[in-house]
Amino acid sequence: MEHTSSYEPKSAFAKWWDDRLPVARLMHGQFVDFPTPRNLNYLWTFGGILTFCLVAQIVTGIVLAMHYQPSAHEAFNSVEAIRRDVNFGWLLRNFHAVGASMFFIAVYIHIFRGLYYGSYKAPREVLWILGVIIFLIMMATAFMGYALPWGQMSFWGVTVITNLFSSLNEIIPGVGTAIVEWLWGGYSVSGTTLNRFFALHYLLPFVLFGIVVLHIWALHVAGQNNPTGLDIKTKSDAVPMFPFAVAKDAVGLFAFLILFAWFVFYLPDYLGHADNYIEANPLVTPPHIVPEWYFLPFYAILRAIPSKLGGVIAMFSAIAVLIFVPWLDTSRVRSAKYRPLYKWFFWLLVISAVSLGYLGAKPAEGAYVTWSRIFTAYYFAHFLIVMPVLGLIETPTKLPKSISASVLRGGSGTPEGAAAAPETR
């Protein structure tokens, strides 16, 4: 967003440096002076929380990689050595394993926040699509990371999910098998597969980091959306990021860390599966294979479709459809706050997604399948029918004149000028 930078180098060295590589000026402009809408609520702190999650996963991951051995013989043993013998190994390992789940909790809240307030609409389409790509890479990274402890659920989860590609045999015979064997580096999941998963699991977070930088760049070009969905029109609509938004982000982050720590210290295995404490055994399949909880909604969609290829297509489409959301939504109003009908459909989508998560953990039989189909149908209908149609027929409620008007309407009595010149510290 265009705004004047208040950066002034304080020392001769800073001045010298600023003339050569004005990185401090850039940071100051983007993370100190940057105008943020004054009406952001706590749901907007999840961007910062997610940045923390990514950095925390990278740091704990690097540290764990110092002790982990990516071989079929030693992987399980080395994870146990980390839990038992490495100094604070139990803490670092729990942090990383729980951290993956926390990352997904935060990303789901972040995505649904974007969907509710229309954060994907012009001019934020590229920002949104970058987000979908981040989500996809996150899922790939998490999936490969879950393979690394080489427990039973690791092994059979990898077997089942990689086998999905064999459904391509239904289009061109032989292609699916060829792809699966290429992924495995053999004729079944083996230590070779584990090694390449480890290499990629170490690489992808850095790729993710790069795309996150683009995501933030795109955000800072378009500016942040806000609960009203209105653009920043005057200075009084915004406050500088520092200290205002930063102070709020800090509260959000620490509150999130309470939940995080509760799981790390008191429920380290709750989000995992007991079978992953049994070393991988290619000869014994666990009675019921479930993916990690954050994949369950997609797993339910996969199993809701009776055909194997159809299920795979539906599952990938469930993510791919998100890319087109900016153009599927035809409403001229961004925020669902002013869309009396869409609001309800939004919560229907949330219910569908949560229910699919629940059903994904249930065996694929009887009423569970029926319900999976109903919610899958709604999931797609929401994006492909509700979004385009509702936008055309719905009459939005009256929008406030501006962001500042929306927050002053409640009447705290402060004149508008007060916000135009926020206190400097």
Next chain:
Amino acid sequence: MASEVEEPNRRDFLIIAGNAFAAVGAAVTLWPFISQMNPDAGAQALASVEIDLSPVKEGQAITAMWRGKPIFIRNRTPEEVKAAEAVPLADLPDQSARNDLLPEATPALDTNRIKSGKDNWLILIGICTHLGCIPKGQAMADTKGDFGGWFCPCHGSHYDTSGRIRKGPAPRNLEVPPYEFVSDTKIKIG
């Protein structure tokens, strides 16, 4: 009006307290990340080893491992012991005994580098004090250097029959590890 004057102070205090708490938390969180690189419980459990000396005949030497380092154990002949004891301190480039169980200032007499009553047993960390090579002199056929002890092939350091540096670039005598005799023919290192 008074309250308005006080306001910034209180506000500053609370904000500073919050920031300070967060900063201290971040600093404390660093500790597990640093500590994890220390030797783990498995490595620590191997921090002391027991070695049986009974198979080592007079004039022979064996090499044991302790904390990943070679330990030279030599059963010296009476001549070798005599030669080691006869060296005047003034002839030694490094006059410290380099015995982990004795203070730094202990003179490098042969008696300070062995256990009294076990004069024939010389126990050393077999790492040249110059640049960390393993000196020759353990095997019968090895060259033992100009002083009958050990010879480091990397840069030509000569050690005597007490493992003391006599000639060459090494700055210190070979180090004596902390050990004790748990029985007549058994030592515990570490």
Next chain:
Amino acid sequence: MMRAMKYGSLAALALLAGAALAPAANAAGGHVHIERQTWSFGGFTGQFDTAQLQRGFQIYKDVCSACHGLKRVRFRNLVEPGGPEFPEEAVKALAHEWPNKIVDGPNDEGKMFEREPKLFDPMIGAFKNDNEARAAQNGALPPDLSLIAKARNVEYTGTWWAHPFSMLRDIATGYQEGGADYLYALLTGYHEAPADVKLSDGMSYNAAFPGHQIAMPAPLAKDNFVKYQDGTGSLDQNARDVSAFLAWAADPSLNARKSLGWLVLLYLVVTTGLLYVGKKRIWASIPH
């Protein structure tokens, strides 16, 4: 609206998180209801009871170790804080008597040899490998018990609509003792088979075991249990103690984890509070 949004996302979050442990249904065996026990190491302030771990180890040594190894636990672990905390000399003597020797080598002659375990060695079981164990046990493999308390869990058996609430309760109370609950239920679950159950050859009936037919004969019984050094003992007490011991074997850092945990949480709550008050101050003059 914001409020509704908040509660909505909280509920969604809780459900999403909770769905993680949605039961892995075993279509063949069906779910067995396992009673939850009270454990000293359960909950927010839980810690292992050293005396109980010592008794539990005795059960393991006298009963379980005949078939089951404990290969991820090393003798030194029995001395270390947070565990049974036996004196070092006692554990050295124990290692000296341990019937299962460590294969080491090759020696100078190039031969592998057997030696007594030392403090840093694992507590291996009676069988050299899984195949030998199967051959000796009629084809059934007695699993290594190092992680058994983590590798087993209890399944939810209530109604579907109460499931999310059950999950929330488990999350709020930090329930992680499913493995110990299961082991206790298994060890006390040997009964006469009901009339309508036809047991296969060499199998025993167990109320807690999925499918109810278990290859392991009852290791403890009402009239056949281990007496502790003070002369007391019972099937119930034996089962309880060895379950606690195995919970420790699978999670030896629990004491450290829980004692650090509440400090971290306290710190986070206080800091969040301070940051919140600071944020209020910063925003005081700006309606938002």
